[in-house]
Structures are given as structure tokens and as C-alpha cells.
Amino acid sequence: MGEPSSALRSLKSILRGELHRRRWTMENLERRTGLSHVTVSNALNEKSANIPSERTINLLADALKLDRAELLKIHQEALRLNKQSTRASPDANPSGSGGHGNRGGTSVDRDATVRSVARSGYREQVARIAPPRLVGRDAELEEIREFCILKESPEVYMYWRAPAWSGKSALLAWFVLHPPPGVRVVSFFVTARFASQNDRVAFADVVMEQLANLLLEPIPKYLSEATRDAHLFRMLAEAAEICQQRGERLVLVVDGLDEDRGATGPQGHSIAALLPARPPAGMRLVVSGRPNPPIPSDVPDEHPLRDPHVQRPLAVAGAAQVVRADMERELDRLLEGSPYEQDLLGLLTAALGGLSAEDLAELSGRTARQVIRHLGTVAGRSFTTRAGRWANVSSNVYILGHEELQDTAIEEFGDRRLEGYRQRLHAWADSYGQRGWPPETPEYLQHGYFRMLTATRDVPRIVACGTSRARHDRMRDITGGDTAALTEITAAQDALFDLPDPDLKDLGRLAVHRYSLVDNNSHIPPQLPAVLTMLGQPTRAEALARTNPKRIEALAGLLGALTSTGDYERAETLADSLTWDPTSLARADVVEALAKAGDYDRAESIAGKIAKPFEKAKALAGVARALAQTGQQQRASSVANLAEEATHSIPEPFEKIQEIIEVARVLARNGEHERASSLVEIARKIGGLGDPLLITWARVKIIGAIAHLGDYDRAENIARSISDDEDMRSRALGEVAEGVAQAGDYDRATAIARSVIYKDLCAQALGDVAMAAAHAGEFATAQATADTITHPAVRAQALVEIARMLIHNDQVAEASSLARLAEEVARSAPDYDVQARTLAAVARAAAQTGDHSTARALADLAEPIARQIGGTTSRARALFMVTTVLADIGEYDKAETIAHSIPYSEVTDDYPKEWALTAVAVALTQAGDYDRAEAIVRSITFPLVASRMLAKLAGALARAGEHKRAAALADEAEEHARSIPNRTLRMEALAEMAETLAQSGEYERAASLAGQAAITARSITHSGRPESLAQIAAAKALARTGGYSQAEAIARSIIEPFDIRVRALAAVAGALAQAGDQVRASLLVSIAGADVRSIIDPDERERFLHPVAAALARTGEYGQAEAMARTITWSSRRVRALIDVADQADPAVARKILVTLLRDDDWSESLTTLVRVDPGAVSAIAEEFTALLV
Structure with a gap:
């Protein structure tokens, strides 16, 4: 970007000096001008060469009570000096160079240093299409130029249409x-002759390469079908905005829409459909094609x-007709020429992509020099050359000179x-593939060959390419x-x-390879x-937010x-798209x-409108925390009061x-220690009641609260005194x-964090230290601490948090670098979580x-892998999956052993450790080891969980014929359930026991429960979610045991929450259907x-x-x-819905559903269904997975 000129430094010095004289903050100035933080920061940053717009200068002058005319005079001088500097630079890219070199003109608010900036070679390819001289097209060329430079035009598209051999490509290339x-x-x-240049994927890749060069940024990596279009639209919009800010116009030229092979394929995805209907920021489009198709x-x-x-x-x-006659004459000569000439033509025709002289030499048994000499003389007009697809490949490639010649x-x-x-x-491809694609x-x-395979629908070879790790x-x-x-891989899935x-x-094997490659967005921080x-x-x-796994939080x-x-207009547009949010908890994250x-x-x-107390309290506490961090103590206290009320x-x-x-x-952070202590x-009193898990979990939270209240020694001593649970201690x-x-006290905090044994929790603690330092403005400490964190996510x-705080401190360049x-x-x-769960799913x-x-x-x-997962809940669930697999085999x-090592989940009603132990006990029961199974389940002491687990084991024993033992365990389970003081939880436990026993054939006892x-x-009058969920369990249990009328009555009695009513009706319908009462179901x-x-709102209805669907x-x-x-x-x-449908359906319907599920990112969820439909496919997936991991 270069150094700011003297005039620009003077301009910014005046603005910053007046800001300081008035003792205003940047926030004051932003509020008075309505300008964004970034715009104001760049306008006042004397080290930046970014020149503010005239509008920005006017608004700043008015807010600071400065002389507009004087500032604009200096502004014009800064622009003049910048243009001189641009012209003098040997690397400057003159306006109108097609965007294929470094940008020139007035700089905009973008980073001065960007790593791995893309360099496009496509201009050289266009130069090979263009004629040496454009003859007889002055009027058309002037019309195109006029269309592009005209400030106001009723049209944003110009669409040239003409038959083949009319000179469309020559005109647009020129x-x-x-x-x-x-x-x-x-x-x-x-270019239909070039299989790698004739569909929307090629279009997006080539255009993004040029846009990346224009934007001075790297080409987006890890593109999928879902993200490629989003990146293309984002880059078009940004490039158009930058051009508009510099007084230029972005023009997209697309020649040969009729040659788009994607438009005629079975999936029907065309290049034309990618062209923006409402081009951004003054952008215009010039396109061409034949009248037909x-x-x-x-x-x-x-x-x-x-x-x-x-x-x-x-x-x-x-001139185009003369060229046509020459090309057709030479093609006829080649078709009737020597075997060698026919070979060259035949290979290039069959390849449907460019072959280099070296390629043709290897295929024909001649030398590359002989090939070049022959193609350059005997058939010079029939062939044309193009640059290689990838920038690091230097050889030119040959293709036929026109689509009609190819046909x-x-x-x-x-x-x-x-x-x-x-x-x-x-055979040529196989020779390289057998050597591992050296x-x-x-x-x-590596490129054109696969496009030829897709064009000829050679599915076995397409799949072989898509499943080749090498x-x-x-x-x-x-x-x-x-x-x-x-x-x-996507093309191979499409072909299948x-x-x-x-x-x-084959679909399963492709899913495995896709999974092995797609792991790049999972840890992008939503902030x-x-x-x-x-x-x-x-x-x-926005493009990054919409592809983030935590999409709601990122968009919020x-x-x-x-x-x-x-940016209120864009904000309101985005706000409208967030109204579909499916859960209150997600609203709290928003x-x-x-x-x-x-x-x-x-x-x-938004927080005030959340109905559920837990989510409302969580949301309000989040607002209060953000206010406290920015020093807005009075408002933070007020919002904290609302959060406390919600609790x-x-x-x-x-x-x-x-x-x-x-x-x-x-x-405590807000300085209100007395209220915080109370x-x-x-919390301590509540935590002293109930089961041991609640007591232990509450203890951890209270230790943290003691530390935040300032009693660090006591908090640390209590934490280190925990000896029976290393996870809780950490x-x-x-x-x-x-x-x-x-x-x-960052040194002490860092020392405490480093003493945490579990790597993921140690990393999280160090991250908290780094973020706390950033909030305090200690950026050197924050970054030094962050640099020691070994967990990448x-x-x-x-x-990201350090970058956010740097922006608030007006250190934009440093923030940009950290971002x-x-x-x-x-x-x-x-993504250890996805890796572990997928492995466990395939293993199961x-x-x-x-x-x-x-x-x-x-x-x-x-x-x-599961043990490296950062979140306790995710780690617990992954280890649970591993435990069940090992128990099954x-x-x-x-x-x-693994079950006992499972940490207590942060989602405390999941009880993964207890469920894992029960899975082991059930497997032991099936193996006949009843004593050990019973001993494992009896080790579970929480009444709510124990009743569930004992009932589950009782059912397993009943199925194994151990009815006396099963009855004894059922008695004990019932005793545990009746000991639960909370009426709602007690009802839920009894209902779940009834359903479990009914599944095992113990209908009489199940009916009683x-x-x-x-x-x-029926005695519950409060209609909250926990009560309604328990009512679903009761309805399902009654339906399982034949009490259909009672079950239906309970389901119909639920009015709110609405989703619980629907689920209850669907559950009872499912039970009726299983019992054979199809009419009632x-x-x-x-x-x-x-x-x-x-339901009127489609998002809510969904x-x-x-x-x-499952009930249907x-x-x-x-x-x-x-x-x-x-x-x-x-x-x-x-x-999940499709899996439920497939599980109920006959194999033919299930197979049809599985074809689509195996293409989904959550494909591993469908493997249990796949076992029933095609166990051989499961074996193929397992084999492919094992081979990839070796």
C-alpha cells in the first residue's frame, strides 16, 4: 500500500488533533457521524495510506466543527499525490487492465499485507483466443465500451447472440x-472442447482466481458444492464494491453460454444460473451465446x-468465415492423413481436454519436439494452445481450434x-495410478482426464478416482x-x-473419503x-458465518x-433471517x-422475550457480562438483576x-461483591441437596465463583483438595x-492453568487467561499466552477475542493480522469429536x-481420539459410543474401564457414564454373566438414573429368561423411582420403566407402572416443558402396554408447549401402528x-x-x-427424520433413502439402517476407513 503522502498525513493530523482537543472518544465520533468504527479509525490513522472518501471528510468536518472547504482542498491534494505515486510505481496496474495484475488507484480499507495472494494467469489464456487484429467490429466494440462506462443504464446485462463461426469469442476476447x-x-x-472449462465449477474456479487477484487475497481453500457459490458471490460483491469506491466499474464477461455442459447434464446446474440477477455495486455483465440451445x-x-x-x-x-474455411480444410486433411496425424487428432478429440506435447509424445511413441513441429506446421490452424490449468505447470496444452471442429x-x-x-x-492413466500418482x-x-470420465459417464473409473487417497x-x-x-468426490456421487x-x-466409500477431507470449517470461531x-x-x-457449524451464534x-x-441496512436484512431460530437455547446464544x-x-x-427461565437467565447474564466487560456498570447491574429474577x-x-x-x-466483575457472595x-445450599453428582458439580461452580470474588487462595486450595475425580479437579x-x-495476576493464573492435567482443559484455561489479559488491554501478555496454547481450536x-479487543483499542492493523x-x-x-464419533459409528x-x-x-x-475432545459433554458422548461398541463385541x-473413565457431562441429564455402564451390563446379561451385570448397575447410586438402569437390566434379564431375578431388579428400580421427591421426575422415571419392561414382554408389571x-x-397442573415431557413418557408407556385410550387422552390434553403435544400424538400413533391399529394410528x-x-411461520412449522413423518x-x-x-x-x-422413515420402510424404500443419506455430511448416522439394507456396504465402508487410517 505504501506510505501516506504528506497531504494525507496533514489531513489526518488535523482530524485527530481536533478529536483530542475536544476530548472525545472514537465512539463519540462514530455516533455523531454515523460512520463505522473501521471507517473512522482509518480516517484518523496517520500511519495508514488509506484515503477517506469525500463523504467521510464532510461528515467528520461537520462533527468536529472544522472548515469543510479547507479539508477538501487537502483531500484533493492527497488524491493527486496518490495518483502520481501509482503511475510512478513499476508494479502499478493501470486502470482497465482487466484486473489481472496488482491493484492501482486509491487504496481502500483493506489489509496492506495479505499472505499467499492469488496470481491469475487467465489473461494469457484470453490472449490466445483473441485475434492478432480485430477487423470489422468497431461499432460493436464501441457499443460494449459505452455500455460499460455509462453511469446510468436501464440494463445491467448485454447479451450478444449469434450462430457458430460469427466471431463472438474474438470480439469479447479483444x-x-x-x-x-x-x-x-x-x-x-x-469451451466445450476443453472438458475442464465448460461447467459452473470451472467458471467459479477461474473467476474466483481473478477476483482473488483483484482483492489481494488467497483463493478460498476447501471449497465444496455448498460453499463454492457462496465464496464466488462474496468475492464478486467485494470486488464490485472496491471498484466502485475507486471510481471504477467491475465488468464480468462470459463467452459461450451455449457451450456450458453443466446446463444439459442430469443435475441441470448451469453457469447462467450463477450470474447475479441484481449485480452488486454498479457491476455489469457482457455475455454471449448462440440462439440455440x-x-x-x-x-x-x-x-x-x-x-x-x-x-x-x-x-x-x-474474417471469422475465412478462419472457418481454413480450419475445416486442415481438419479434412488430418482426417485423411497418415496414421500418426490421425492419432494426434483422435487423442485430442477423445481427451476432451488439453494435452501437452509431452503427453502426446508419451501416448504416440514420438518425441515432444516431433509433436510440436507437426502440430505447428501441418495442422497449425486446426489446433490452438492454452496455458496449463495450474500455475505451477509450465507446459502449454493443445485443443481443437473451435467447438464445431470438435463436433x-x-x-x-x-x-x-x-x-x-x-x-x-x-491405460496411460492406469500406469500412473498404479504408481500412486507420482x-x-x-x-x-489430474484434471482433464476426470472431466472426460464424467462427460462419457464412465462410473467405475470416476469412483476409482474419487476413492484414491494417493x-x-x-x-x-x-x-x-x-x-x-x-x-x-462430489462429481462421483452425482454420477452414482x-x-x-x-x-x-461405492457411495459409502466416497462418503468416507469426503469425510477425510472435509474437516476445515469445524473449528472456525463463531466470533x-x-x-x-x-x-x-x-x-x-457473512459467507464465513453461514458455513460455520455454530451458524446461529456466528450470524448473531x-x-x-x-x-x-x-451498517443498518445489511443488519436489518440479516436480522430478518434469524427469526427462524429453532430453540430458546439458541436464542440465548444469539x-x-x-x-x-x-x-x-x-x-x-430479545432476551426479555425468552419464555423459558433457564434460557432467559443465561441470555440476560450474557448481556450483563458484556456490559460489565466494557465498563457500563450501571446498566450491567440492572440487567444482572433481571437475570437473577429469572433464576x-x-x-x-x-x-x-x-x-x-x-x-x-x-x-463480582462489576464490583458488587456483597450481592455476588449472597x-x-x-447456590451452595442448593448444591448440598440431591444426588452426589449435583453436589460435585455444584462444588466446581462455587469454587470458580469464590475465585471471581477475590478469595484466590481459598479457591485454589479447595480445587486442589479434590482427589477423587481428576476431571472435576481440572x-x-x-x-x-x-x-x-x-x-x-497473569503469572499465577498461567501457573494454575498449566497444572491442569487434562490437555484440553489446560488449553481452555490458558485461553481464558489470554482473553482476560486482552480485556484488560494487556495485549502482549494475551498474545504471548495464546501462542503457548497447543490446542488449535x-x-x-x-x-479472535484478542483481535476484537484490539479493534476496540483502535489497533486495526494488528487485529487484522491476528484475525x-x-x-x-x-x-x-x-475435529476430534467428529473423528471419534464417526469411527465409533462405523465400528458399531x-x-x-x-x-x-x-x-x-x-x-x-x-x-x-475421543479423549482429546475439548468439550466435556462431547468427550463423554464419544467415549460412550466407544464403550457400547466394545461391549457389543x-x-x-x-x-x-472406559465407562468408569467417562467424565460427567455438562449436559447433566444425559448421564453418559451411567448409560455406558448399563450398556456393558446388558451385554454381560446377554452373555450370561448375570452377577457381574447386576454388580455394575448396582454401583449407580443416583435414584433417577438408578431406576432407569435397573429397569433396563431387568428387561434384559427377562429376555434372557431370568424372570425371578428380573422381578427383583424391577422391584428395586421401582423403589428408586418412588424415592424421587420431584413429582415430575418421579412420573418420568415410572413411565420409562414401564416402557422398558413392556419392550421386554413384562406387560402386566409395565401396565401397572x-x-x-x-x-x-393427571395430577400435574403446571404445563411447563419438564412436566409435558414426562407426560409424553407416560403416554408412550400406556400405549406400549395396551392403554391406548388413556395414552390418547394424555396426548390430547397437552396444549402447550406445542411441540410436546405433536410429539405425544405422534408417539401414541406409532405405538398404535405397532399394535396393528392402523385406523386409530x-x-x-x-x-x-x-x-x-x-402453523403460519414456515420455519416454526418445520x-x-x-x-x-416418523409416525406416518x-x-x-x-x-x-x-x-x-x-x-x-x-x-x-x-x-434423523429420513433415518426414522427408512427404519420403518421396506428395503426398497430404505435403499432409495440411503442413497441420499450417504451423500450428507451426517452420513454416519445412517449406518445402522444400512446394516439392514446392505451389510456388504457397511463392510466396504469399514474396510475403506481402516485403509485410510493405516
């Missing part, structure tokens, strides 16, 4: 190389391409002869990412999907989009940042993200303690480290097919369906489709059930 001043051109020439069907009716006013007929150029050659050779040439290409593999075999590794070495490999009966084994917005990159930020943070930077981004008013407003209504003790402690911590005492020490860090989160580093670090982080499926050896190997791989000792649960259900499903259809499937209405499940847009819900 324009791309010679644009008028002030026009930046990005182009793509669709017509505009693709996936282009919307209202798209400008369909407007007759934008279409221009192009007369046939005389003629295909027709003349015929299918039989072309197949012979393809076989030679296949570094010397020709470019064509091939993917080589592509990563060349491109620096996995985008090319992911593109091949288009078959009448897709092979589930990063907000930071990028504050750094002036809102479009990119983005919304807050947009509001705090003054509120906290908004508050952290500075949008306190919106955050508090009074929380019925569940775990949740109540959690939020009371959170409010106490906020109050809340801690309340978590308590982490809480203490955070409290000490917030008091400013935690480090990335800490770096980039955070993204790089996050993308390097493996292998076990279900009887392949215990593979199951054992995969489980052994999954366990150490008879590894009881190891399974029990279900009746007792029903009596309790269908009636209840109809009622549930009518309830769902009555929440209830899953249980209704149980009544045998598979078609309706599948159709309903497929309307669910939330991916994980849709997958």
Missing part, C-alpha cells in the same frame, strides 16, 4: 484485453438474461474409434488444498446418483465473522457487529453474541445453580485460573454385521399433521415435521413420510 479506462474486467470463456431452465424467469431488451444480434464477421471430428471418428483412443488414455503425473491426468494427496500438493479432490440403482458400497465485519469485510464475514455476532459499525458485538439494545430486547423460576437444580453462579460472577451462598482449577487472570478462539492467523490456526485443527455398524475384528480395530482407534473389561405414571400425570397422525400445518412411516405411509421428511431444511433434523 474487449477483455483492451477495456476502456475505469473498467475492471473479469472473464470466462466457456435456449437459456437453461434453472435460470429464473425474472433473470435479466431472459429480458429481450438486453439481447443484441451479432452479424457474422467475414465434426467426433462425428467422423465414430464411437468405436474414439473408444479405442479412450482406452489408450485409460509427482511427475501429467496435469491432464490421487487426493497429489492434488493437494499441487493446489495447496483439497478443493479439487472434493470436487471429484444418476444411475437407476446406485451402488451403496470471527463479527471481527471481520469490524475490519471492513462484511460480505466475506455478525448482526451485532453490523449494527455497531453503522443474545450473547449480539451483546459481545456491542448491540446491547437488540440483545436485551428464581428455574425448576431444574443443575440449571438453577449454573445460572445463579453466572450472575454472581458478573456481579448468590454463591444460595475443571475447578480452570475456573480458578480464569478468576485470578481477571484480577490481573482453543488458540484460534483466543486469537487472519486465527483462521489459519482454526483450519489446521482436526461393523459389529452389527459380525465383523468383530474390524469393529475392535476401529474402536481402538476411536478411544484415544465382548470386550467387557475394556468397555467397563404406566397406570401409576398416568395418575401422576392414522387418525392421530392426521391430528398431529393438522396441528403442524396450522420444527414439528420430524415426529409426524409407522402407519405404512412411506411415500408421504419420506416426502415430509425431505421438506425439512435443517440438515441434522432432515437426516
Whole structure:
């Protein structure tokens, strides 16, 4: 970017001096001008060469009471000096160079240093298309130039249409190389002769390469079908905005829409449909194509391409006809030439992509020099050269000179002869594939060859490429990412999907390879989009937020940042898209993200509307915490009061303690120690009641609160005194480290954090220390601490928070650097959670097919990975999955050992440790070891959990014929259930016991327990969620035991919450269907369906489709059930609903559903269903997985 000129430094010095004289903060100035933080910061930063716009100068002058005319005079001088500097620079890119070099002109609010900036070579490719001289096209060329530079125009598209050989490509190529001043051109020439340049993937890749060069940023990595379009649209918008800010215009030129092969494929995804209907920031488009084929069907009716006013007929150029005659004459000569000449032509025709001289020499048995000499003389006009696909490959490649020549050659050779040439290409590819795709593999075999396979629908070879790890590794070495490999896998899935009966084994193998490559977005901190917005990159930020696993939180943070930077229009548009949020807990995350981004008013407003006490308290505490961190003590105290009030209504003790402690911590940070201490005492009393887990869990939270109140020695001593549970001890020490860090003693806090044994909890504690230092403005300490964190995801989160605080401190350049580093670090982080769960899911499926050896190997791989998972809840669930696999295959000792090591989950009603122990006990029961099974379950002492587990074991014993022993355990389980003081929880325990015993055939006892649960259900007047959930359990138990009328009455009696009513009706309908009462079941499903259809809001309605779809499937209405499940847009819900439908359906319907599920990101969820439909596919998946991990 260079150094600021003297005039620019003077301008900024005046502005900053007046700001200091008035003793205003940056926030004052932002509020008075309505300008964003980034704009004001750049306008006043004397070290930055960014020149503010005239509008910015006017607004700042008015706010600071400065002379507009004087400031504008200096501003004009700064612009003049900048232009002189730009012209003098040897690297400057003149306006209108097509955007293929470094940017020139006035700099904009972007980073001065960007790593790995893309360099596009596409301009050189266009130069090969353009004629040496453009003859007879002055009028058309002038019309295009006028269209591009005209300030106001009713059209934003210009669509040239003419038959083949009219000179369309020559005209547009010439324009791309010679644009008028002030026009930046990005182009793509669709070429059917070149299989790698004739579909929307190629279009997006080539255009993004040019845009990345224009934006001075790297080409996006790890692109998938879901993210490629988003990145393209984001980059188009940013490039257009930058051009507009510099007084230029971005023009996108696309030649040859008629040659788009994607438009005619089975999936029907065209390049034309990617072209923006409403181009951003003054952007215009110039496109060309033949009158036929017509505009693709996936282009919307209202798209400008369909407007007759934008279409221009192009007369046939005389020069083009001369070239045509010459080319056709030479092609005829080649078709009738020597065997060698025919070979060259046949190979190039069959390849459907560029072959280099070296490629043709290897295929024909000649030297590269002979090939070059021959193609350059005998057939010079029939062929043209293009640059290689990848920048690090220097060889030019040959293709036929026109699409019509390609069509003629295909027709003349015929299918039989072309197949012979393809076989030679296949043999050539096999020779490299068998050697593991070595570094010397020709470019064509890594790119063009696969496009030829897809064009000829060679599915076995397509799948072979998509499942070759060595091939993917080589592509990563060349491109620096996995985008090319992911593109091949997606194309292979598409090819299989288009078959009448897709092979589930191949789809499963492709899913494994896709999983192995897609792991890059999982750890992008959801706060990063907000930071990028504050750094002036809102479009990119939104694209990143929409692909973030924590999408709601990321978008909410983005919304807050947009509001705090003054981008109200974009903020309101985004706010509208957040209204579909499916759960109150997610709304609490939205509120906290908004508050952290500075949008306190919106955050508090949304929090106040949350109905459920726990989520409301959580949301309000998040707002109060954000206010306290920014020094707004009075408002923080007021909001904390509201949060405290909400905690009074929380019925569940775990949740109540959690939020009371959170409010106490906020109050302590806000200086209100007396109030905070009283809340801690309340939490301590609640934590002293109930089961041991509650007592232990509450102890950890209270230790943290003591530290935040300033009693660090006491807190640390108590934490270190925990000797019976290392996980709880580690978590308590982490809480203490955070409290000490917030008091400013970073050395001691770091020492405490480092004493935590578990690596993930140690990393989290260090992250808390780093963030606390950043909040205190100790940025050197914060970054030094962050740099010592070995867990990439935690480090990335800490770096983003440091960057956020740097922005608030007006250190924009440093923040920008850290934001980039955070993204790089996050993308390097493996997703241990997904890895472990996927391994365990495949292992379980292998076990279900009887392949215990593979199951054992995969489980052994999954366990150490699971132990590296950061979140306690996720780690517990992954270890639970591993335990159940080992128990299923008879590894009881190891399974029990792992089960005992499972940490207590933060989601305290999951009880993964207890469920894991019960799974081991059930497996032992099935193996006949009843004593050991009973001993394991009796070790569980929590009444609520013990009743469930004992009942489950009683059912297993009953199925094993041990009825006397089963009855004794059932008695004990019932005794545990009756000892539960909370009426709602007691009813739920009785109902679950009834359902468990009914499944085991103990109908008489089950009916008795279900009746007792029903009596309790009818006595409950409070209609909260816990009570209603328990009523569902009672209804299901009654239905299982034949009490259909009572079950239906309970389900119908539930009015609110609405989702509980729908689930209850669906559950009873399912039980009726299983019992054979299809008429009654269908009636209840109809009622549930009518309830769902009555919901006006489509996003709200979608929440209830899953249980209704599952119930429909149980009544045998598979078609309706599948159709309903497929309307669910939330991916994980849709997958779960489709799995439930497939589980009920016959194998043919289930197979059809599995074809789509195996293409989903959550494909491993469907493996249990796959075992039933195609166990061989499970074996193939397990084998592929094992091979990848070796």
C-alpha cells in the first residue's frame, strides 16, 4: 500500500488533533457521524495510506466543527499525490487492465499485507483466443465500451447472440484485453472442447482466481458444492464494491453460454444460473451465446438474461468465415492423413481436454519436439494452445481450434474409434495410478482426464478416482488444498446418483473419503465473522458465518457487529433471517453474541422475550457480562438483576445453580461483591441437596465463583483438595485460573492453568487467561499466552477475542493480522469429536454385521481420539459410543474401564457414564454373566438414573429368561423411582420403566407402572416443558402396554408447549401402528399433521415435521413420510427424520433413502439402517476407513 503522502498525513493530523482537543472518544465520533468504527479509525490513522472518501471528510468536518472547504482542498491534494505515486510505481496496474495484475488507484480499507495472494494467469489464456487484429467490429466494440462506462443504464446485462463461426469469442476476447479506462474486467470463456472449462465449477474456479487477484487475497481453500457459490458471490460483491469506491466499474464477461455442459447434464446446474440477477455495486455483465440451445431452465424467469431488451444480434464477421474455411480444410486433411496425424487428432478429440506435447509424445511413441513441429506446421490452424490449468505447470496444452471442429471430428471418428483412443488414455492413466500418482503425473491426468470420465459417464473409473487417497494427496500438493479432490468426490456421487440403482458400497466409500477431507470449517470461531465485519469485510464475514457449524451464534455476532459499525441496512436484512431460530437455547446464544458485538439494545430486547427461565437467565447474564466487560456498570447491574429474577423460576437444580453462579460472577466483575457472595451462598445450599453428582458439580461452580470474588487462595486450595475425580479437579482449577487472570495476576493464573492435567482443559484455561489479559488491554501478555496454547481450536478462539479487543483499542492493523492467523490456526485443527464419533459409528455398524475384528480395530482407534475432545459433554458422548461398541463385541473389561473413565457431562441429564455402564451390563446379561451385570448397575447410586438402569437390566434379564431375578431388579428400580421427591421426575422415571419392561414382554408389571405414571400425570397442573415431557413418557408407556385410550387422552390434553403435544400424538400413533391399529394410528397422525400445518411461520412449522413423518412411516405411509421428511431444511433434523422413515420402510424404500443419506455430511448416522439394507456396504465402508487410517 505504501506510505501516506504528506497531504494525507496533514489531513489526518488535523482530524485527530481536533478529536483530542475536544476530548472525545472514537465512539463519540462514530455516533455523531454515523460512520463505522473501521471507517473512522482509518480516517484518523496517520500511519495508514488509506484515503477517506469525500463523504467521510464532510461528515467528520461537520462533527468536529472544522472548515469543510479547507479539508477538501487537502483531500484533493492527497488524491493527486496518490495518483502520481501509482503511475510512478513499476508494479502499478493501470486502470482497465482487466484486473489481472496488482491493484492501482486509491487504496481502500483493506489489509496492506495479505499472505499467499492469488496470481491469475487467465489473461494469457484470453490472449490466445483473441485475434492478432480485430477487423470489422468497431461499432460493436464501441457499443460494449459505452455500455460499460455509462453511469446510468436501464440494463445491467448485454447479451450478444449469434450462430457458430460469427466471431463472438474474438470480439469479447479483444474487449477483455483492451477495456476502456475505469473498467475492471473479469472473464470466462466457456469451451466445450476443453472438458475442464465448460461447467459452473470451472467458471467459479477461474473467476474466483481473478477476483482473488483483484482483492489481494488467497483463493478460498476447501471449497465444496455448498460453499463454492457462496465464496464466488462474496468475492464478486467485494470486488464490485472496491471498484466502485475507486471510481471504477467491475465488468464480468462470459463467452459461450451455449457451450456450458453443466446446463444439459442430469443435475441441470448451469453457469447462467450463477450470474447475479441484481449485480452488486454498479457491476455489469457482457455475455454471449448462440440462439440455440435456449437459456437453461434453472435460470429464473425474472433473470435479466431472459429480458429481450438486453439481447443484441451479432452479424457474422467475414474474417471469422475465412478462419472457418481454413480450419475445416486442415481438419479434412488430418482426417485423411497418415496414421500418426490421425492419432494426434483422435487423442485430442477423445481427451476432451488439453494435452501437452509431452503427453502426446508419451501416448504416440514420438518425441515432444516431433509433436510440436507437426502440430505447428501441418495442422497449425486446426489446433490452438492454452496455458496449463495450474500455475505451477509450465507446459502449454493443445485443443481443437473451435467447438464445431470438435463436433465434426467426433462425428467422423465414430464411437468405436474414439473408444479405442479412450482406452489408450485409460491405460496411460492406469500406469500412473498404479504408481500412486507420482509427482511427475501429467496435469491432464489430474484434471482433464476426470472431466472426460464424467462427460462419457464412465462410473467405475470416476469412483476409482474419487476413492484414491494417493490421487487426493497429489492434488493437494499441487493446489495447496483439497478443493479439487472434493470436487471429484462430489462429481462421483452425482454420477452414482444418476444411475437407476446406485451402488451403496461405492457411495459409502466416497462418503468416507469426503469425510477425510472435509474437516476445515469445524473449528472456525463463531466470533470471527463479527471481527471481520469490524475490519471492513462484511460480505466475506457473512459467507464465513453461514458455513460455520455454530451458524446461529456466528450470524448473531455478525448482526451485532453490523449494527455497531453503522451498517443498518445489511443488519436489518440479516436480522430478518434469524427469526427462524429453532430453540430458546439458541436464542440465548444469539443474545450473547449480539451483546459481545456491542448491540446491547437488540440483545436485551430479545432476551426479555425468552419464555423459558433457564434460557432467559443465561441470555440476560450474557448481556450483563458484556456490559460489565466494557465498563457500563450501571446498566450491567440492572440487567444482572433481571437475570437473577429469572433464576428464581428455574425448576431444574443443575440449571438453577449454573445460572445463579453466572450472575454472581458478573456481579463480582462489576464490583458488587456483597450481592455476588449472597448468590454463591444460595447456590451452595442448593448444591448440598440431591444426588452426589449435583453436589460435585455444584462444588466446581462455587469454587470458580469464590475465585471471581477475590478469595484466590481459598479457591485454589479447595480445587486442589479434590482427589477423587481428576476431571472435576481440572475443571475447578480452570475456573480458578480464569478468576485470578481477571484480577490481573497473569503469572499465577498461567501457573494454575498449566497444572491442569487434562490437555484440553489446560488449553481452555490458558485461553481464558489470554482473553482476560486482552480485556484488560494487556495485549502482549494475551498474545504471548495464546501462542503457548497447543490446542488449535482453543488458540484460534483466543486469537479472535484478542483481535476484537484490539479493534476496540483502535489497533486495526494488528487485529487484522491476528484475525487472519486465527483462521489459519482454526483450519489446521482436526475435529476430534467428529473423528471419534464417526469411527465409533462405523465400528458399531461393523459389529452389527459380525465383523468383530474390524469393529475392535476401529474402536481402538476411536478411544484415544475421543479423549482429546475439548468439550466435556462431547468427550463423554464419544467415549460412550466407544464403550457400547466394545461391549457389543465382548470386550467387557475394556468397555467397563472406559465407562468408569467417562467424565460427567455438562449436559447433566444425559448421564453418559451411567448409560455406558448399563450398556456393558446388558451385554454381560446377554452373555450370561448375570452377577457381574447386576454388580455394575448396582454401583449407580443416583435414584433417577438408578431406576432407569435397573429397569433396563431387568428387561434384559427377562429376555434372557431370568424372570425371578428380573422381578427383583424391577422391584428395586421401582423403589428408586418412588424415592424421587420431584413429582415430575418421579412420573418420568415410572413411565420409562414401564416402557422398558413392556419392550421386554413384562406387560402386566409395565401396565401397572404406566397406570401409576398416568395418575401422576393427571395430577400435574403446571404445563411447563419438564412436566409435558414426562407426560409424553407416560403416554408412550400406556400405549406400549395396551392403554391406548388413556395414552390418547394424555396426548390430547397437552396444549402447550406445542411441540410436546405433536410429539405425544405422534408417539401414541406409532405405538398404535405397532399394535396393528392402523385406523386409530392414522387418525392421530392426521391430528398431529393438522396441528403442524396450522402453523403460519414456515420455519416454526418445520420444527414439528420430524415426529409426524416418523409416525406416518409407522402407519405404512412411506411415500408421504419420506416426502415430509425431505421438506425439512435443517440438515441434522432432515437426516434423523429420513433415518426414522427408512427404519420403518421396506428395503426398497430404505435403499432409495440411503442413497441420499450417504451423500450428507451426517452420513454416519445412517449406518445402522444400512446394516439392514446392505451389510456388504457397511463392510466396504469399514474396510475403506481402516485403509485410510493405516
